Amino acid sequence: MTTSASRAFLCLAYVAALIFAPPALAAKQGRERAAAHAPASAEMRRDGDAEARLIEIYRLIGVGDAGKALAQAERLVTDYPQFQLGQLVYGDLLTLRVRPVRMLGDLPDAEPRDAVALDALRLESAMRLKALRERPPAGNVPMQFAKLASSSKHAIAVDASRSRLYLFQNSPSGMTLVADYYISVGKSGIDKSIEGDMRTPLGVYYITGSLDPRTLKAFYGAGALPINYPNPLDTRQGKTGGGIWLHGTPADQFSRPPLATDGCVVVANPDLRRILATVEPRSTPVVIAERLQWVPPQAATAASRAFETTFAAWRTAKTAGDMLGTMAFYAQDFASYGKSLADWSMVVQQDMARNGRRALQTKDLSILHWQSGNTNSMVVTFGEVAEGATTGPVRRQYWLQVQGLWKIIFEGTIG
Known part of the structure; x- marks a missing residue:
């Protein structure tokens, strides 16, 4: 590998944007990575595993260890072949062996359709890194959670500006952030107002049920959790539509671009399985905000x-x-x-x-x-x-x- 090629790669937009993770998150990722080096069966794949391994690859690129980054990227795409962003980074690392890489997904002769897909993957990468950099202050909660009864054992908050879902556990000692995941929202963004506008609603909702994946189309992946949109406040404001779910992805697609749904909130199937196994319908609130405000x-x-x-x-x-x-x-x-x-x-x-x-x-x-x-x-x-x-x-x-x-x-x- 030439020095000029290494420098070109280290100037990639997604590496420049990384800015190493805060110590608490880095420690968490370290624990996850300890098990991530072994091949992962479908049963072994944990929520957040693929993203943690991707971030570790970014970190290795950032410190100039492209060889180890390549080895880990190869293992990542072996375990998660449908993870398109991982495949893209793996391709860049392979390309680096023969020529400089100027940007994430450096395909100079990409067709217009492929160029659109590449832009979507670059945005996904940027949103994952943004959520990594902009971690909520330890111990803080979204301001919407004024008081939760003990019967609400968990709560969910979605921050559209970071393409992120935060899962909380509620106990007598208070609310604790236990996990967070990359998500996709509506093709036209947020603030749903009418049926078919391809937007994700903003507001306070509750999970109303859990849909068995065996009764759903493969499009919805590991399952679905409907929410009560439109709620009474939405109806009062004249908002229409329905069928807003938190659901997974088809088996051949690990994740979707940040703006890709018909209005639902979509997460990767391993992440959704964790949520499905954790939350209880009817008692679990879901806050969807343009940008969460974190407060003590x-x-x-x-x-x-x-x-x-x-x-x-x-x-x-x-x-x-x-x-x-x-x-x-x-x-x-x-x-x-x-x-x-x-x-x-x-x-x-x-x-x-x-x-x-x-x-x-x-x-x-x-x-x-x-x-x-x-x-x-x-x-x-x-x-x-x-x-x-x-x-x-x-x-x-x-x-x-x-x-x-x-x-x-x-x-x-x-x-």
Whole structure:
């Protein structure tokens, strides 16, 4: 290998962008790489394995060890032959043996169609490296997670600006980031508003079920987790469409370009299998944001503190059988499964009659905060148990701040 060729390769855009991983991540990758040098069977392939090995190849290139990088790239594409980005880097390393390499995917005579595919792979590489460089501060959480009930054992947050999904575990000691993965979103980007716009929605959602891969087309890979788009806030804003899932990829495609779906969030199958084995439908929230804002947990909780005062006042009025006071918390354009505010007032009145002014206890309270532009909303899920009872309905409310006051725009029973 000539010195000039080495220099040319070390100036590759994806190497220049690398900037070595923070120590904590580097240590994590080191543990993963210790097992990654052996051939990986389908059963052995762990979530995040292919990306960790790719980043190690980048690191070796960055320190000038192209020979070891080539050996590891060959093992990577042997274990993951459908990993197109890995194949591209492997091809560059082979090319370097006979001529300088000027950019990631240095194919000077590429046809227009191939050039588009190369640009998509370069963008995928850039997004993987961006997420590596821009790690969330240790111990911080997305600001949307104001309060999670113990019944929500996990939570998911998607950052479209980094093409990244973050998986959290929720325990009595707080939320812990346990894994994060590269993802693809809609062909036209984010902020879905109408059916067929090829955009991924932004907002606070819940996983509604888990679809067996045996019942799905091979296109969806290892399975699918539908989310409740459009949620009541989306519907209020006139948004349409549906069928938004978190799903995998076909067997012959390891990952997809950052902007490649019809609106779903897509992850590699090994990563999806980890998620499928971890999260529980109905109790797992999914936040999809253009850019996540990471804050200390106490800051996320503080954002909902003033709201919780209003929520407590609603519960007090309902406990007291104060129909007028209770209904004052509902927006005039309230809607719930086809019921208007007038219809819902009858439902509330029936609840009060059943409770007989027994104190209402709130169990497993979750509060998710969503703010976008002038929209400031809270998604509240809780068990409502009357004093002396052992069980009660699980309710979900959507509150919207209207002229400085919190109003309920939707309320429903989910369990």
